[in-house]
Amino acid sequence: MNRDSIQFYALYLTRFxxxxxxxxxxxxxxxxxxTLDPTGVSVFGLFSVGAGFVIGMYTTGFTLAQTVAVVPLAWAGDRLDKGTVLVSVLALGTAAYALFPFVDSSLAFIGARALQGVAVTGAGLMSLALVGEISSVGTRANNIGKANASAFAASILGSLSAGLLYDAFGFTSIFAIIVVLMTVATVTVWLFLDEDETRISGFPFSDLALNRRILTIASFRTQYAVAVTLVRTWIPIYAGLSAIDGGLGYASLAVSFTVVAEKFTNMLFQPKMGTLSDRYGRALFVFVGGGLYGLIALAVPFSPAIGAALGLPETYPVLGPLSAAFLPLVGLSGLLGVADSFREPASMALFADEGTDDGGVASSFGIRELLWRPGSVAAPLVGGWLMTEVGMEWVFYVGGAFAITGVCSFLAILAYDFGPAALTEW
Known part of the structure; x- marks a missing residue:
């Protein structure tokens, strides 16, 4: 095994x-x-905060912290040793997960999620920047796909074990496992990652922000962030909340299956889709994946109707009584993973290409993160309001609509600026 392979595996472990x-x-x-009762939150005891807002903040606190952290972390990655920055944020993440067993209020949970958001952003930026930097152009999307597949493999194990362990032991045992994993990843990167000799002076964000390809894909990514944040966050909420709150009332293990389905199919297909985008270009895969994601998201609220029409069972071994919506929801979640496997490695490789060519690969991924942030910050607040005031199904209708308008905008700008053939030439 050569030195580059060892480094790739160390980086894949951080993604895991x-x-x-x-x-x-x-x-x-x-x-x-x-458990935390989002209806009982007040500001300094003076006035109460709506439950929909608090539920939204459970995710927005995480994404808001990510937004604030992107620029300084990306700048540090280009200006300093990316490996050193990666070790630092992994250590921070270890500390953040160690705090969760002690959370006893909504405000404390939001604060812990914010700390987690900083660590997750730094680890994601540095690991992907290093994978992109070590890779050659012809293998870049494939290696990024493998890195993402490692994260999805962990997502499958994490989701299943979270449901099982929570039902058996509560929160503490779950976070003990996460702390051990994060510690192992931190030590492995510290021991096996070569020194990063790339140093970029100045502020690469300013040049890359005007890059024409990045500006073009921004038209898609800013809208698609709303779609993915709503759909990924609300599928487990939809599955797990009681029927009186607009959900299906499934137990934790059944909820895990709805999450795992997307992660498994994404993990399975992403390396191959990355290879194909290395061979045939990036834009087509972004367009097809984003469009499919939107169409499938629109179908999620129809899971009960699909299950009833097909006469699907309502009781399952181990899982017990559920509803006819269970298999359609798991199936649609799996299809969302297939759709996103088209889009994700192609999109990441495009940003890595531009960052490597222009200098500042960490900043290029930082811009990618920043484009995601407005939608991912606002979407949970919108989703919380839609869920409590309009209806759970509207979370998925709005999410699907944003994905479809995103790919339409991307195609229109791509054709206008680069010509009709650009969809298959990038």
Whole structure:
């Protein structure tokens, strides 16, 4: 095994550890919503905050911290040793996950999520920047796909174990496992990652922000962030909340299956889709994946109707009584993973291409993160309001609509600025 391979595996391990932690919190959101009572939050005891806003802040606190952290962390990655920055944020993440067993209020949970958001952003930026930097152009999307597949493998294990362990032991045992994983990842990167000799002076954000390809894909990414944040966050909420709150009332293990389905199919297809985008270009895969995601998201609220029409069973071994919506919801979640496997490695490789060519690969990924942030910050607040005031199904209608308008905008700007053939030439 050559030195580059060892470094890739060390970076894949960080993606695995990070993915395990992130998905655990997503899977357990319904339990936190019910345990921490978002209806009882007030500001300095003077006035109460609406439950929809507090539920939205459970995710927005995380994404808001990510937004604030992107620029300084990306700048540090280009100006300093990316490996050193990566070790630092992994250590911070270890500390953040160690705090979760002590959370006893909505405000404390939001604060811990914010600390987690800083760590997740730094680890994601540095690991992907290093994978992109070490890779050659012809293998870049494939290696990024493998890195993402590691995160999805962890997501599958994390989601299943979160449901099982929570039902058996509560929150503490889950976070003990995450802390051990994060510690192992931190030590492995510290021991096996070569010194990063790339140093970029100045402020690469200013040049890359005007890059024509980045500006073009921004038209898609800013809208698609709303779609993915709503759909990924609300599928487990939809599955886990009681029927009176607009959900299906499934237990934690059944909720885990709805999350795992997307992660498994994404993990399975992403390396191959990355290879194909290395061979045939990036833009087509972004367009097809984003459009499919939107169409599938629109179908999620029809899971009960699909199950009833097909006469699907309502009781399952181990899982017990559920409803006819269970298999359609798991199937649609899996299809969302297939759709996103088209889009994600192609999009990441495009940003890595531009960052490597222009200098500042960490800043290029930083811009990618920043484009995601407005939608991911606003979407949970919108989703919380839609869920409590309009209806759970409207979370998925709005999410699907944003994905479809995103790909339409991307195609229109791409054709206008680069010509009709650009969809297959990028």
């Amino acid at each position: 550890a990070g993915g395990f932690g992130v998905i655990t919190l997503v899977t357990l959101l319904p339990q936190y919503i019910q």
